[in-house]
Amino acid sequence: MVSKFITRSLLALTAAGVWQTQVHAGGFAWGEANTDILYERGNATVQAGVTYVNPRRDFDTINGANSSDDPFSQDYAIPNVAAMGRISESLACAFTYTKPYGGDSKYGPQARAADAATPGSPNYYFGKKFHANEYGATCDVSFEMGKGRLHFLGGGFMQDFTYKAEAFFGTLRLEDDSAFGYRFGIGYDIPEYALRAQLMYRSQIEHKADGDFTPLALAGLLGPAPVAADGHGTLPQSLKLSLQSGVAPGWLVYGSAEWTDWSVLKTLDYNIAGLPPQQDQYNWKDGWTLIGGVGHQFTDKIAGTLNVRWDKGVGNGADIMTDTWSVGAGAAIDCGPGQLRVGGGVSYLTSGSQSTAKGANFNATANGDWAYALTASYNIKF
Template identity: 25%
Template sequence: MKNGMTAGAALLLTTSIASAGGIERSAPSVALLFEEGNYLELNFGFVSPDVSGEQQISAGLGSPGSESGDMAGEYTQLGFGYKNDLNEKLSIALIFDQPYGADVDYSADTDYAYGGGVSPLGSTTATIDSNAITALAAYKLRDDITVYGGARAVQTSGEVALFNGYTMETSKETDFGYVLGAAWERPEIAARVSLIYHSEITHDFDADENGASTKFSTTLPQSLTLEGQTGIAADTLLFGSIRWVDWTAFDISPVNFGLATSGGSLVDYDDDTVTYNLGVGRRFNAEWSGALTAGYEASNGGFSGNLGPTDGNTSLGVAMTRTMDNVRITGGVRYIWIGDAKTEAPGALTGGSPGVTLGDFKDNSGLAAGLRIAYNF
């Protein structure tokens, strides 16, 4: 029944209800490589963040204390995974996920001054969409050591409309990176430790900035993930992960953006992120198993971007799995306490003066739910 317990663990740690730094929406995993026999999974997730803040300076028609309203939109996640054993030593896998995304809306039709079309960020919207396909091959060097690697293709696009009339829309670009890793196992105690490296991927975008055709490059960051699990008692599994993402390498700086806003990047990050997850899985009987998890990502301090006013998070999640012959259905929910953040006033509002706090975002949260249907054959 190891697979029944780890199904809940995998759902809580990976694709459909992940919450991480930057614009990451899913944390790619290679857990399906260790499923018994041939394997197919379908994933669906829904995430509802609630992020709002208060204006700290007089700007536009807004004043200190004006509220932004909820500027973070709900979104769905889709995922797919397939693994096939070619022989006793060699397996291949194909994974589809939606790794990066953003839905920002300081809507002009809210009732709040800060986001109601009369404030510095009124009518500001931004979206980022992505799809990725990863092709992997895994080779068992010996009973306890497996190595794996492959290629990853990511397609990304985005658009933004700012308070000052600046607009930008990118082309849809597909570029490639690679995945490498290795794992150690002791199946008799359900123990496994795996390391996964995802390379950076650089997009060269064509952009339309207020009708002008420009070009710019953005690098999707490299990452390193350590996942582990072990049996700690009869029918009980301890699992967890540590994930580092090189977000300081990520920067969106369209050519004409600095001219329109008195300098700076549209989106960038001053710090990398390290995300921790720890959980326990339990088999209740031959049909039902469950998992609990806790997650943590430290706040970095300093300013967060106005298009992403969050800084770290803490989460608790629960999942249940029902096993019916070769089919497993897992559902999970996660509650996320989103870290408090302060945002910097754009230079266009301060005459170029840096370090002026525009928004104070605190006491925010999110709720995520996921569903996975898995089939071993």
């Protein structure tokens, strides 16, 4: 049998995500809504935190020449907030907020020159940035079954979308204030043994965005004032299986496997008034994420965890989105009225290449690169 401390601290570390960031590997995936807070058995629980990611992806060669550009991937931060209220022994609901998707790239002078020199290159980008906010509500209906409880989870979320692309021709801005999706799942847990199994599905989202295009090099054709623009694209569905169990007093093991349907993102299509239809090509493959780890209770107030993660690369040659291997560590520390959770990780981004023959704006290669992440959150139960 494992202690109540293991149930409260180690399950929080592994399920709620001390280090759950994909670090530029699994497509545009960033944060994950903390619906695991629904397994808390108190009357109410609030958790808030943030993860900072420092990806260091750069080009090794551009059009066959050694690159001296700085890393094009930019730092970002992912907030994560969850609040759970227990309505009855069998019903609890949670409200969550996070940034599930995002990306931020700025290209150096050598990449810009290669883009401009490529015959037929339509965009000549200086940089691209986008993010999505998710506001969700999920409820859990549970029943006693055997030594534990069977859980049915479901709810909906609203997701917005903001996109900005700066290029030689001008700056494109697109925004979708709201698109709606849903999630549902089934789980089973035996707190006495720190055992939990869960299967969770998250739906895909269709974004239809409006905005404008401010001409730069195209000012002679379109005029200097912004013109109307619109765009559309799909962000993927996913399915995640999570397992964990106490294996000895003070010890817990856990793992998960997640499939993400990144192959729906073939292109981001957009229209600019006065110009032919445009698109950014991705042609991504489906993604897989596998995680395995162990947790241990060190003292009555401190627990820790260590995990290994693999993200399958989704790139198909239009950009460089390769496999990533990660090691993460975290700790849960009882302090004050609640619990402080801190963690960090390091990722190795494997080498890869892109080519104009597969939809890239220019040919380039990348050697293995590194990415780093730090996270902190605080949890209070009522």
